[in-house]
Amino acid sequence: MILGECPYCKGVVSSKNITAQxxxxxxxxCENAKKEYDESEQYVFTTDSSCRFRVYSNAFLRWNKRSFSEREMKKLLQDGQTVVRLHGRKGTGEYFKYVITDEEYGVSVLWEEEVEDKDTF
Ligand SMILES: [Zn+2]
Structure with missing residues (x-):
């Protein structure tokens, strides 16, 4: 499924199902950010990759958000940012944070910014 345009190289960003651990x-x-296993079983960018933009749907698992959805990813590509709902440890409340794209890490959370109007998301 095509989600949008890569903010770094204008390539096509699409989603696919994978199994990890x-x-x-x-x-x-991004279509220009492909990874493969090399001879020493390291998962590395292919030699023809000119971009590094890749986001896994479990990018926010650490903050108890199970899945960053295709819809959220689309919005991130379209607007350059989106808002995610994160959760504290068991029993503690949820909170909202802005997320922007990051060339190296895929996504990055703006921890310093307060989300004013979370109802619009
Ligand atoms: Zn790209």
Whole structure:
């Protein structure tokens, strides 16, 4: 499924289902950011990759957001930012943060920014 345009190289960003460590997740990646296993079993960018923009749907798992959806990824590509709902540890409340694209890490959370009007998301 095509989600939008890569903010770094204007390539096509699409989603695909992958299995990582036994879990089914989605990978949103720029067509110019391909990875493969090399001879020493390292997962590296292919030599013809000119971009590094890749986002895994479990990018926010650490903050108890199970999945960053295709819809959220589309919005991120379209607007350059989106808002995600994160959760504290068990029993603590949820909170909202802005997320922007990051050339190296795919996504990056703006921890310093407060989300004013979360109802619009
Ligand atoms: Zn790209």
């Amino acid at each position: 036994g879990k089914k997740i989605k990978l949103y990646s």
